[in-house]
Amino acid sequence: MKIMFSAGEASGDLHGANLARALRELDPQVELLGMGGKEMAAAGVDIVYDIKNLGVIGVGEIIRKIPFFFRLRDFLVDTMRKEKPDVLVCIDYPGFNMRLIEQGKDLRLRSDCRVEAGGVGVFCKCLVVKAHAALIDHGERFAYF
Numbered sequence: 001m002k003i004m005f006s007a008g009e010a011s012g013d014l015h016g017a018n019l020a021r022a023l024r025e026l027d028p029q030v031e032l033l034g035m036g037g038k039e040m041a042a043a044g045v046d047i048v049y050d051i052k053n054l055g056v057i058g059v060g061e062i063i064r065k066i067p068f069f070f071r072l073r074d075f076l077v078d079t080m081r082k083e084k085p086d087v088l089v090c091i092d093y094p095g096f097n098m099r100l101i102e103q104g105k106d107l108r109l110r111s112d113c114r115v116e117a118g119g120v121g122v123f124c125k126c127l128v129v130k131a132h133a134a135l136i137d138h139g140e141r142f143a144y145f
Contacts, residue, residue: 001030004080006035006088007035007051008035008054009092010037011092016039017036024043035047076100
């Protein structure tokens with residue numbers, strides 16, 4: 001199974017790393033790739049874009065970086081086309097990730113996820129997270145972390 005992550009900030013990087021470790025325990029052969037940071041990389045995720053360059057402060061900087069974010073989304077969609085992940089897991093960063101999820105649906109990924117690290121929850125066919133407990137459904141196998 002191949003899983004692609006999109007985490008755009010430090011808290012998402014940490015949650016993504018915890019999820020990556022749990023997935024590796026479930027299936028050591030699982031392929032993990034995506035946008036993240038040093039925590040996810042340390043957990044075995046092949047980082048296709050490092051989030052250290054994503055920090056923006058203030059409305060002016062956000063407006064100036066809009067073209068960059070469109071190019072980044074296009075890059076991640078191209079990565080999805082090339083890598084053909086089975087699942088897309090998007091952690092936090094809703095302004096960016098909600099549109100990325102739509103692109104994943106257009107590419108007919110089997111499942112897509114939206115993780116909100118602030119305890120709000122996760123909405124997904126393959127993954128349900130609430131607070132700090134999680135259940136991963138991978139066929140007939142289940143893992144908790």
